[in-house]
Amino acid sequence: MPQVDYAALTQSFASFVPSERIYTDPLRTLAYGTDASFYRLTPKIVVVAESEAEVLGLVALCRGQGAPVTFRAAGTSLSGQAVTDSVLIVLGEGFGGFAYDDEAQVARLGPAIVGGEANRRLLPFKRKIGPDPASIATAKIGGIAANNASGMCCGVGQNSYHTLASMRLVLADGAVLDTADPKSVARFRDSHKALLDGLAAVSADIRADQKLSARIAEKYRRKNTTGYAINALIDFSDPLDILTHLMIGSEGTLGFLSRVDYRTVPEYADKASAFVLFADLEKACRAVTALKSTPVEAVELLDRASLESVKTKKGMPVDVDTLGPDASALLIEARAPDAEDLGRRIAVILEAIDAASTLNGVAFSHDPQETARYWDMRKGTFPAVGGKRPAGTTVIIEDVAFPVERLAEATMDLRALMNAHGYTEAIIFGHALEGNLHFVFAQGFESPDEIKRYAGFMEAVAELVVGKYDGSLKAEHGTGRNMAPFVEREWGKAATDVMRRVKKLLDPQNLFNPGVVLNDDAEVHLKNLKPMPAVTPLIDACIECGFCEPQCPSKGLTLSPRQRIASSREIRRLRCDAPGAPELAAMEKDYLYFGDTTCAACSLCSTVCPLEIDVGRYTRSLRAQRRGSVAKLAAYTVARNFGAVTKAGRAGLALGVAAEGVVGTTVMATVSSVANKVLGTPRWSRAMPRPALATPAPAPTPADGAPVIFFESCSSRMMGPASEDNSEPLAVVAARVFGRAGFRLVTPEGIEDLCCGQLFDTKGFPDAADLKARELVERLGSADPIPVIFDASPCASRIKAFSGPRFQAMDLLQFLREKVAPRLTLSKAKDPIAVHATCTLRKAGLAPALMELAGMCAEAVIAPPGVTCCGFAGDKGFYTPELNDHALRHLSEALPDDCAEGYSTNRTCEIGLSSHSGRRYRSILHLVDEASR
Known part of the structure; x- marks a missing residue:
């Protein structure tokens, strides 16, 4: 390989790919270069590609420079086939296409759509894709096909090789072939006759060797992904069919799959x-x-x-x-x-x-x-x-x-x-x-x-x-680097030489993923082994499988949970082995934003991690470690004077609303957005709330009803409805709904100063957080405990950790579903509504209860797929709005035009949801109120 000028190559990439999608810094090249295998190679350049045109341009530039290229989908592969020390092209959301031909029962899938998501979209047709790897909730179609991943139920007959209908691919010479398009096929047969003739010749040579043909047929009666799928050379006579089936299991070494079309299989109920x-x-x-x-x-x-x-x-x-x-x-x-x-x-x-x-x-x-x-x-x-x-x-x-x-x-x-x-x-x-x-x-x-x-x-x-x-x-x-030295051991020289001929025909420059599948280095499987230094018991168990990533609101914006852990390990290694290394200082500096500031600390990663590793908790621990004595004193002062802080919050909102009334929402949003980037001040939006009423007058409740305490979170006590929303204060609605169900609302004195401590905990002040939680439990607890209903799910979850026998904490949703709704007559709204299960509801297993309750109050309930954590993360939606923007980037398009109302269980989440959807999001309590009138 010639010496590659990667700096010049980076500049060339930037001529047609936005610079924010090109990474050369030590932190992100390390993070994005990490996969689920036990190998470590750090790419010189990482590029997130969003279109086939970008891939063609990138490949052309790499071909001109002689720079090897590796393609990455989800990075769940286990054998070292998705790592490189050259150029890594990561597939962006632009490759997440989905289309279904119901008549032909063929799914046309982009390489970046997750296998589980493809199956979710196929479910209404009672179909699914054949491959079913254990990683299907994370693995993407490009990787599933490129590795011929199978799984627990698909066996051999339903793997990618046997259920392939057609594909669109890019070859190393820049050619594009769409086998579902007759015109593309005709052009390719004409322009690449020599290639197709070469494949036909290889096939003829194998067929002439009865012993080799018989061995190939026998080997593929069982599962086999060692080497290339050379069974294609005896299974098909048309070189075009041979070519496309050779791509399956080729691990990105023969071409780039920009679309894979599967013949779907039945999904039996x-x-x-x-x-x-x-x-x-x-x-x-x-x-x-x-x-x-x-x-x-x-x-x-x-x-x-x-x-x-x-x-x-x-x-x-x-x-x-x-x-x-x-x-x-x-x-x-x-x-x-x-x-x-x-x-x-x-x-x-x-x-x-x-x-x-x-x-x-x-x-x-x-x-x-x-x-x-x-x-x-x-x-x-x-x-x-x-x-x-x-x-x-x-x-x-x-x-x-x-x-x-x-x-x-x-x-x-x-x-x-x-x-x-x-x-x-x-x-x-x-x-x-x-x-x-x-x-x-x-x-x-x-x-x-x-x-x-x-x-x-x-x-x-x-x-x-x-x-x-x-x-x-x-x-x-897949073969990867792990088994590449053993391919000839398994297949013998004749069959392995066939594989070498195939690689030479399709990639004569050895441009695509060199060293993977075929490698002459007998010890390549013992090189570039990934270091796994101990960092903290909070994350040391992580195996970097990537199962966590689809749940993370910052994935694709900055780092995912896996990437945070991989980066932390590398930082620890450098601190021990190379404390003066310039890349260490750069990684530590960049991690503050990419790893910490933009982490929602929502802990949803733990809900899908088989080991329940909580990167949100790890992030909060890092924040706590960095807090100095002055910051801790300030947090303690705020905690001790919390009533004054909530009043100041309401006053600040009042000023903002007044300014909005003078200059207009558009100007206010524009100016605040610039100020946010320059000064770190909050960003304003149309969904920003008016200040809440300090002492709303509650509705009367039955004097003989069972007593309950309704505790509004600090955000609800500060933030009322948006300027264009005429909703009543939440405490008033709670009194009315609880009263209808026969409960008597009790309002203790002096709750303005109380807080569950959640906002202190997420910012890295656990002592102040625990102080407020204990204070709340002691103030509202009693020898004869009265249920305390928390309007915000995060508050309910946090206080339950402090609840003793003298305290009954309950999430508002849980109370409405289990205690209130059965006592009410509910009428269903005709128009569809949207619901958002907060991170806390998901972690507590209460998301189904939200759907059930909403379903009792509306004919159609929509929980937009792909929206997990909203990314507002307490107050990050104000101060780090890009996280909220990224997490909810698909929300509006996921909701039908006739869906005008949305409901959730946390005030700040509702602000972000309203802002990004163009709909009004309110507490689920409002829905129950309207359905029970």
């Missing part, structure tokens, strides 16, 4: 799952062999160590501690178009398994919630093991396939091999129906001895899988 225990692995594997010929959808194997790793997870139906040392389990699923057919299929499955050979019989559950917990538990095995590894080590997951008829023997051999190399804590699980096993173990790379141990183990694995069982060294996770 009738499903049932069984969790079956066996005394040992051998008995479980024998049952798998028996199940192979039955109409079963999936069979997942978990060994004793796997069960131990997830024994505390929700959904575990047995007490793992009571099981013997060799116990194993099968998670079995059956699906059918209707209940009657499902019953027949289950009957066949039951006949195949001898219930007497099990520890708990074979009982299928039809309960969707229960079976979902089974499968969530299974998906959590890999991350759960990673979370329990020793600090400073990494977690490695290998992915092999054996002939199903020899699965029991092979599994026992694999366990013995791991024990012999000192990996006694490793777990074995996987898609047993396909003979596909994953084994997970902790590995340190800090010393030469540890690296030597790993190298020896991998050699032994290759010998076992290939030498003894002629299996697949990579069944579904």
